[in-house]
Every structure is written in structure tokens, then in C-alpha cells.
Amino acid sequence: SYVxxxxxxxxxxPGKTARITCGGNNIGAENVIWYQQxxxxxxxxxxxxxxxxxxxxxxxxxxxxxxxxxxxTITRVEAxxxxxxxxxxxxxxxxxxxxxxxxxxxxx
Amino acid sequence: QLQLxxxxxxxxxxxxxxxxxxxxxxxxxxxxxxxxxxxxQPPGKGLExxxxxxxxxxxxxxxxxxxxxxxxxxxxxxxFSLKLNSVTAADTxxxxxxxxxxxxxxxxxxxxxxxxxxxxxxxx
Numbered sequence: 001s002y003v004x005x006x007x008x009x010x011x012x013x014p015g016k017t018a019r020i021t022c023g024g025n026n027i028g029a030e031n032v033i034w035y036q037q038x039x040x041x042x043x044x045x046x047x048x049x050x051x052x053x054x055x056x057x058x059x060x061x062x063x064x065x066x067x068x069x070x071x072x073t074i075t076r077v078e079a080x081x082x083x084x085x086x087x088x089x090x091x092x093x094x095x096x097x098x099x100x101x102x103x104x105x106x107x108x
Numbered sequence: 109q110l111q112l113x114x115x116x117x118x119x120x121x122x123x124x125x126x127x128x129x130x131x132x133x134x135x136x137x138x139x140x141x142x143x144x145x146x147x148x149q150p151p152g153k154g155l156e157x158x159x160x161x162x163x164x165x166x167x168x169x170x171x172x173x174x175x176x177x178x179x180x181x182x183x184x185x186x187x188f189s190l191k192l193n194s195v196t197a198a199d200t201x202x203x204x205x206x207x208x209x210x211x212x213x214x215x216x217x218x219x220x221x222x223x224x225x226x227x228x229x230x231x232x
Contacts, residue, residue: 001171033218035155041220042204049216051126086155090215095168097145097157097208097215 002091004100011106012077017086018051020103022070032070082107112205112223120230126192130205136182138163143208148201181210188198195230
């Protein structure tokens with residue numbers, strides 16, 4: 001089955017840029033989805049189709065995907081961005097959704 | 109506005125069957141635009157997809173789940189349900205239901221509407 005690999009944690013100072021990676025075999029050929037999950041809450045869809053944002057998601061959140069790595073970029077990081085972030089793909093060969101292990105973003 | 113709400117017992121004994129229901133409001137389980145799915149999150153761990161169902165009964169399940177999983181829908185009640193057989197402590201988790209919007213048969217949009225989640229603890 002398809003495996004997605006995320007770093008367990010990323011730390012960033014307020015106002016700086018955070019980059020959270022999601023590794024997978026030729027992930028650049030996949031549609032990568034990103035979620036934000038704050039403590040005690042349900043996940044929220046952040047990015048779909050690699051780069052698109054649902055309405056209401058700030059432009060500070062952006063996605064990219066190439067080769068074996070997809071990246072979620074958060075610019076001008078705020079304290080309120082502190083959360084767990086998950087990447088996801090639909091595995092067409094296994095006919096299943098796959099989540100990455102999640103990355104905890106800490107705002108210093 | 110589409111909303112989902114999970115319900116079910118918060119405690120389940122080992123070896124018994126976990127049964128949860130997700131009630132849909134602001135939309136219909138007969139919609140051709142969505143799959144309806146279950147995801148869980150053990151304490152302190154990441155998200156794990158359990159399975160999803162479409163209006164015509166088509167289901168997809170996580171191949172890594174070794175226990176018996178069944179997802180079904182009751183369109184008359186606008187609900188879909190999860191049954192997980194022979195549970196163990198490893199099935200203790202927050203269980204979420206969520207929509208997966210589809211287009212032309214493809215899951216382009218991810219899981220865009222989630223329930224708030226319900227905690228299930230497996231304990232004797």
C-alpha cells in the first residue's frame with residue numbers, strides 16, 4: 001500500500017514561513033490533500049488538488065507537489081496556526097485513502 | 109449547509125461489536141456527489157481512514173484493518189453506520205464521520221465536511 005511520510009514536528013517563529021513536507025513514491029503524480037487539526041477538534045480541509053483552497057482558507061496556506069515530495073507552506077505564521085497537519089492521497093491501486101502520520105506545528 | 113453528527117455508545121466491551129451512526133443534515137445520503145466515510149484517531153495518534161460508502165452501496169475499506177468492518181447506509185433516515193466486530197483496546201479512539209466529494213468518479217476534493225467526533229473506549 002502507498003505510504004506517506006511526514007516529519008513529526010516543525011517549529012517556526014511568528015511571522016515566519018513554515019514548510020511541512022509529505023513524502024511518497026512519485027507523489028507528484030497524485031492529488032495531495034492537506035488538513036489542519038487543532039487540539040480537541042475535527043480536522044479541517046486546507047488544500048485539495050495539490051494547490052486549491054476551499055473558501056474561507058486564508059491565502060497564507062498554499063500547497064505544491066513535485067517528484068517525491070508535496071509541501072504545505074504557511075506564510076506569516078500566527079499563533080493560531082499551531083496544530084497538527086496531515087497530508088492525504090487516494091491510493092488508486094489499493095482503492096483506499098492514505099493519511100500521512102501528521103506533523104505538529106509549534107509556533108515559538 | 110451540510111452537517112454530520114456521530115452517535116453511539118461511548119464504552120464497548122472487548123470482543124463485542126462497536127456500532128456508530130452518522131446523521132446527515134443539510135444534504136442527502138442519496139446524493140451522487142458524495143461518498144460517506146469513517147475515520148478514527150486513537151489517543152495521541154494520527155488519523156486512520158476506516159472505510160467509505162456511496163449511495164449505490166459501493167464500499168471501500170481500509171485493507172489494513174484486520175477486524176470485521178461494515179459500513180452501511182439507511183437512506184430513509186439519512187444516516188450511515190459503522191460496525192466494527194470483535195473490538196480490542198486498540199480500537200479505542202475518537203471516531204469521525206466525513207464526506208468525500210467526488211467528481212467524474214474521482215476523489216479530487218478530499219474530506220470537506222466532518223462531524224465533531226465521538227469517543228469510544230474499549231474496556232471491560
